[in-house]
Amino acid sequence: MSSLSRVICKVPGSTSNCGSGFDTLGMAVSLYNEICVEKAEAAGDDSFGPDIFAKSEMARETVAAFFEESGIAPFDINIRIRGDVPQARGLGSSVTVRGGILGALAELAEAGWDKEKLVEVITKLEGHPDNASASILGGFTVSRFVNDPAKVEAVTQIEIDDSLRLIVVSPEFEVLTSASRGVLPKSLDFATAVSSINSVSCVVAALASGQYESLADAVHDSMHEPYRLKNIPGGASAIAAGLSAGAYTGWLSGSGSSVLCACSAEFSAQVMQAMRNAFTEAGLESVGRDLSADNTGLQILSCE
Ligand SMILES: Nc1ncnc2c1ncn2[C@@H]1O[C@H](COP(=O)(O)OP(=O)(O)OP(=O)(O)O)[C@@H](O)[C@H]1O
Ligand SMILES: N[C@@H](CCO)C(=O)O
Structure with a gap:
């Protein structure tokens, strides 16, 4: 010992x-x-x-x-x-x-x-x-x-590197991963699988190359986000608002309830505000964080 x-x-x-x-x-x-x-x-x-x-x-x-x-x-x-x-x-x-x-x-x-x-x-x-x-x-x-x-x-x-800002907004309610895995489909059709492979490959290529601007519009998930985001009021709107405010891309963080938008530092304040506003409009308090990897x-x- x-x-x-x-x-x-x-x-x-x-x-x-x-x-x-x-x-x-x-x-x-x-x-x-x-x-x-x-x-x-x-x-x-x-x-x-x-x-x-x-x-x-x-x-x-x-x-x-x-x-x-x-x-x-x-x-x-x-x-x-x-x-x-x-x-x-x-x-x-x-x-x-x-x-x-x-x-x-x-x-x-x-x-x-x-x-x-x-x-x-x-x-x-x-x-x-x-x-x-x-x-x-x-x-x-x-x-x-x-x-x-x-x-x-x-x-x-x-x-x-820390030039890539990760704007994470967490609404006031908890989502347990175990429960959130339960809402997922048992199978996916071929077109969804192909589109998912395309999206995930673009995310990996952008992050691995350090060309963060090629994250633009990279995430189009239809594997898990649609099934989970519909249970998170304001979640889908928050990602959309972040994109409109200048973020490269955005995703549901893990199984939720937080959502994340990736952007350059010049847009981080306005992206966070836009994301938080979407939760406010859905009637939820939220906490916003400007993070790096x-x-x-x-x-x-x-x-x-
Ligand atoms: N600070 C803490 N103290 C004690 N237990 C904790 C703490 N943080 C997390 N836990 C445990 O982890 C559980 C949450 O785990 P869960 O996998 O559901 O979510 P998560 O890890 O936060 O999110 P995700 O897996 O989607 O990234 C809590 O219900 C609790 O049991
Ligand atoms: N891959 C996991 C992450 C959350 O723990 C899921 O989406 O369920």
Whole structure:
């Protein structure tokens, strides 16, 4: 057993799918949670945040997965979380929780896990790799799987510079990913599949080449957004308003409820205002954030 008693990780939130890149594309964003894992006997005060272990089924499931996967004998811990990633808004909050717990526990128990191992285990827990790859590795990520999205085979990571602004607007209500996956169709017709391949290829080409202006009008998703956006009042209008105000393109962030428009810095203020107005017109309060990509991913902030 290591002599460490407390480890703190910083984990960025993420936007996923990026249009039609369902379960495949993700991007870490400059919005963070910090997760503190401490041995129970070393428990500090609650100034960092309250211990969530007893209250959070997700935390307990993640801790159990760590001990099972590592083969290390379980020990008692406390888990504290603080930060700015809103829960159940399509910004990968669940991965910040799972990633922070696993990253900190792996240090605390000297499990020798690298970031690829963290992505593998989080992907198994989440059932898909898109948010996990982005938040742990940073940047824009393309995750490879064959048939089973819970089993990630490889990840390509691409740095995105901060000239690309990510205007994220989150309406006041939560959408649970598990529920939002339930509204999706069982099959798609051939024309929809072809159009989705075209859209997602254009997004990947623009982001990989750094020619962000070729994102213009790139996202035309008919795989998941139409089914989900109709349950988010103002969501489709917010993306359309952002495009009219000068954004290159826009998408439903993850499974929602946040929507995102990508633009150059000169348009960011007007794009955000237009997007927020669309939610106001739909009768919803919203929070707007002008973000960039995070190219670092999970970081260990301190080990004591
Ligand atoms: N700060 C937090 N503290 C405790 N639990 C959290 C926290 N943030 C998220 N969670 C857990 O994660 C759940 C939300 O996960 P979910 O996958 O539904 O949405 P998301 O990860 O925010 O969005 P998406 O997967 O679409 O990007 C919450 O219901 C809660 O169980
Ligand atoms: N690819 C996932 C991301 C949200 O967790 C989905 O759209 O359901």
